[in-house]
Amino acid sequence: MIDFRSDTVTRPSEKMRQVMASALVGDDVYGDDTTVNDLELWAAERHGFEAAIYCTSGTQANLLALMAHCDRGDEYLCGQQAHNYKFEGGGAAVLGSIQPQPLENDADGSIPFSKLTAAIKPLDPHFARTKLLSLENTINGKVLPLEYIQQAREFVNQHGLQMHLDGARVYNAAVAMNVDITEIVKYFDSFTICLSKGLGAPVGSLLLGDKALIAKARRWRKVLGGGMRQAGIIAAAGKLALTENIERLADDHHNARYLAEQLNTVEGFSVNLQHIQTNMAFAKVDQHINQTQLIATLKQQDILISGGNPMRFVTHLDITTADIDTFIAALKSAL
Numbered sequence: 001m002i003d004f005r006s007d008t009v010t011r012p013s014e015k016m017r018q019v020m021a022s023a024l025v026g027d028d029v030y031g032d033d034t035t036v037n038d039l040e041l042w043a044a045e046r047h048g049f050e051a052a053i054y055c056t057s058g059t060q061a062n063l064l065a066l067m068a069h070c071d072r073g074d075e076y077l078c079g080q081q082a083h084n085y086k087f088e089g090g091g092a093a094v095l096g097s098i099q100p101q102p103l104e105n106d107a108d109g110s111i112p113f114s115k116l117t118a119a120i121k122p123l124d125p126h127f128a129r130t131k132l133l134s135l136e137n138t139i140n141g142k143v144l145p146l147e148y149i150q151q152a153r154e155f156v157n158q159h160g161l162q163m164h165l166d167g168a169r170v171y172n173a174a175v176a177m178n179v180d181i182t183e184i185v186k187y188f189d190s191f192t193i194c195l196s197k198g199l200g201a202p203v204g205s206l207l208l209g210d211k212a213l214i215a216k217a218r219r220w221r222k223v224l225g226g227g228m229r230q231a232g233i234i235a236a237a238g239k240l241a242l243t244e245n246i247e248r249l250a251d252d253h254h255n256a257r258y259l260a261e262q263l264n265t266v267e268g269f270s271v272n273l274q275h276i277q278t279n280m281a282f283a284k285v286d287q288h289i290n291q292t293q294l295i296a297t298l299k300q301q302d303i304l305i306s307g308g309n310p311m312r313f314v315t316h317l318d319i320t321t322a323d324i325d326t327f328i329a330a331l332k333s334a335l
């Protein structure tokens with residue numbers, strides 16, 4: 001299969017499967033799983049944070065962060081396009097009694113400070129209590145400018161808020177900017193990393209924060225049914241992903257650009273190359289193209305794409321440059 005739908009489709013390498021098979025495990029709810037403990041301690045130290053918690057998914061890690069920062073009747077400020085507003089089933093409201101305050105993102109994924117300032121509620125029984133600013137990096141494949149993040153830190157300090165990063169793909173941002181990950185995450189009170197996307201682990205995300213925040217998150221994780229037992233089996237893959245699969249993200253970024261360039265040679269497809277910053281390309285697709293038929297034709301040739309307009313293509317460790325050539329040839333002949 002050549003699968004462009006998402007970087008979540010990556011499968012564990014042979015080496016990763018071996019590391020998983022030989023992982024030392026115990027009951028993680030008792031704190032006895034050596035491999036989970038090692039991953040959490042290592043990740044905290046590596047990223048300059050006090051503590052980390054291994055979670056079942058990015059959605060759970062974000063929800064734990066929101067529930068640890070905010071109490072019932074509090075609110076978080078976020079982008080209208082934020083994953084933890086738009087794509088997580090309204091979990092903060094459903095399960096946390098936390099109100100989202102979404103605000104329109106600018107084209108680069110930032111949220112203007114004028115809008116954020118205007119959205120902060122006065123302390124008054126009429127209003128939810130504004131507690132947190134939640135940002136996302138990368139957001140739709142775009143890297144949030146470091147200067148904006150610095151200014152956001154000053155903004156939250158000024159207003160007595162906390163700041164969370166949905167960093168599902170924050171390593172893509174660090175690799176694209178060629179900076180150490182700590183240069184991005186040091187501005188935040190908490191952040192998440194998805195191990196199961198471009199980093200290539202089969203399951204899991206991390207939430208990092210200070211000890212008090214992670215202790216709260218640990219309680220909520222149990223309440224949400226996320227207390228796992230011999231989770232070292234999957235945590236072992238997460239550690240390998242974080243230690244061995246970072247630098248190669250640059251290949252995915254090159255491949256996304258190559259894919260975009262090739263798509264621009266296909267009639268009816270057009271990608272703005274200036275928007276390619278990491279591992280995603282968004283193509284405008286001519287209205288006359290029958291997408292349903294196209295998707296089915298390509299599927300018969302073991303090529304999977306998402307529909308939509310723009311159509312999103314994601315590169316990852318199971319996509320090579322040769323796969324892109326195969327896809328472009330199949331696309332041209334299908335059209």
Ligand SMILES: *Cc1c(COP(=O)(O)O)cnc(C)c1O
Binds near residue numbers: 058138196
């Ligand atoms: C994928 C993703 C998540 C959620 O991760 P899951 O593991 O799919 O729950 C959160 N935020 C962003 C930006 C994501 O891309």
